[in-house]
Amino acid sequence: MTGHLEVRRRLSEAARTGRLPQVLLVTGPTGIGKQRLALWLAQLVLCLHTDPEPCGHCRSCRLVAGLAHADLHWFVPVLRSKATDPGKQVEEVAEALAAVMEERRTKPHYPPPDGMAVHPIAVVRLLQQRASLTSVEGGRRIFIVGEAERLVPQESSQEAANALLKLLEEPPSGALFVLTAVDARRLLPTMRSRAVPVRLNRLSDGEVAEFLRQELDPALSAGEVEARVARAAGSIGQALSAGEESDKTYRAADQLLEAIMQGPGPTLERALKQTPWSARGEFTAMLDALADTLGEAARESLGQPTRRPVVPSALRRRSDPAPLLRAMEHVAEAREAAWGNVNPQILLAVLGQDLAEAL
Numbered sequence: 001m002t003g004h005l006e007v008r009r010r011l012s013e014a015a016r017t018g019r020l021p022q023v024l025l026v027t028g029p030t031g032i033g034k035q036r037l038a039l040w041l042a043q044l045v046l047c048l049h050t051d052p053e054p055c056g057h058c059r060s061c062r063l064v065a066g067l068a069h070a071d072l073h074w075f076v077p078v079l080r081s082k083a084t085d086p087g088k089q090v091e092e093v094a095e096a097l098a099a100v101m102e103e104r105r106t107k108p109h110y111p112p113p114d115g116m117a118v119h120p121i122a123v124v125r126l127l128q129q130r131a132s133l134t135s136v137e138g139g140r141r142i143f144i145v146g147e148a149e150r151l152v153p154q155e156s157s158q159e160a161a162n163a164l165l166k167l168l169e170e171p172p173s174g175a176l177f178v179l180t181a182v183d184a185r186r187l188l189p190t191m192r193s194r195a196v197p198v199r200l201n202r203l204s205d206g207e208v209a210e211f212l213r214q215e216l217d218p219a220l221s222a223g224e225v226e227a228r229v230a231r232a233a234g235s236i237g238q239a240l241s242a243g244e245e246s247d248k249t250y251r252a253a254d255q256l257l258e259a260i261m262q263g264p265g266p267t268l269e270r271a272l273k274q275t276p277w278s279a280r281g282e283f284t285a286m287l288d289a290l291a292d293t294l295g296e297a298a299r300e301s302l303g304q305p306t307r308r309p310v311v312p313s314a315l316r317r318r319s320d321p322a323p324l325l326r327a328m329e330h331v332a333e334a335r336e337a338a339w340g341n342v343n344p345q346i347l348l349a350v351l352g353q354d355l356a357e358a359l
C-alpha cells in the first residue's frame with residue numbers, strides 16, 4: 001500500500017476503538033489506490049494481530065493479499081451478461097468476477113476495467129445473496145464495490161436500487177461495505193447519504209516514483225521513471241498505463257477521429273484501413289481510447305476538468321455534449337460487437353460512418 005498515511009492512521013484508530021463505520025465511500029482521482037485502500041482495510045480488520053497496520057504475514061493477511069479470503073467479496077465492473085434469465089445472470093456475473101480475481105492474483109498491477117464494463121443488476125442480487133450468509137472464518141465480512149458509479153441499478157431498476165439501499169442502510173452485523181468512486185456526485189444521493197465519506201488525494205511524486213522503482217519488473221530506467229512520474233499527476237494508475245503502448249493506442253484513436261471529422265476522402269479511407277487490427281485486444285483498446293477521448297471532449301464541452309487534453313481539434317471546445325455522447329453510444333455498440341466474431345475492419349468502417357453522422 002503506497003501513501004495515504006493520514007487516512008490509514010485515522011481508519012486504523014477507528015477500527016481499534018470500535019468506531020469504524022459499516023459503510024464507507026472512498027473517493028478520489030483515478031489510479032491513486034482507492035480499491036487498494038479498501039483491500040488494506042480488509043486486511044486490517046481481518047488481521048489476526050491488532051497492530052495499527054495489518055501485519056502482512058498472518059494467515060488472514062496472506063489470504064486477503066492472495067484475494068482468497070472467504071469473507072472478502074470484491075465486486076468490480078464486468079461486461080454485461082448475455083443471459084436473460086435472472087438466475088443465470090447472477091451465475092454469469094459470479095463467473096466473470098471469479099475470472100477477474102484469478103487474473104488479478106497473477107497480475108497485481110491490473111489495468112483499469114474495460115470502458116464498457118458495469119456492475120449489472122445481477123451484481124446487486126449476488127451482493128444480497130452473499131451478504132445474507134454468515135462469516136466463513138468467524139470474523140468480519142468485507143464487501144468492496146469498486147467504481148460504484150458504474151452500478152447499473154442506479155438508473156435502470158428501482159427494485160435493485162432499493163435492495164442495495166436497504167443493504168447499506170441496515171448492513172448485516174459484522175459486515176463492512178467499502179464503495180469507491182472517482183466522483184461521489186455520480187452516485188444516487190440516497191446511496192451517498194448512507195456512506196461515510198473518505199477522501200483520498202493524489203499521491204506525491206516521490207511516492208509514485210518509489211512505487212515504480214520498487215514494483216516494476218523489469219525495472220524502468222531512471223529517465224523513464226522520471227518521465228512517467230511527470231505525466232502521472234500523483235496517480236500510480238496513470239504512471240502504470242502511461243507506457244508506449246497506451247500512447248500508440250490513443251494516437252491511433254486521435255488520427256481516426258481527425259480523419260472522420262475531415263469527411264469522406266482518401267484520408268478517411270487510409271485511416272480505416274491503416275492498421276491491421278490482428279489482435280482483438282489491441283482493437284478493443286483502440287475503441288476504449290476512442291470512447292475515452294469522446295468522453296473527455298464531452299466533459300470539456302460541459303466546462304468540467306479533463307484528465308488528458310483533447311487532441312482532435314474539431315472536438316475541442318464544443319458547446320453541445322449531445323453529439324459526443326451519441327458518438328460514445330456508437331463506440332459502445334461497436335465495443336460489444338467486437339467481442340463477437342466480427343471482422344474488425346468491417347466493424348470500423350461501419351463505426352466510422354456512424355461517428356461521422358453523429359459528430
Ligand SMILES: [Zn+2]
Pocket residue numbers: 046047048049054055056057058059060061062
Ligand atoms: Zn495479519
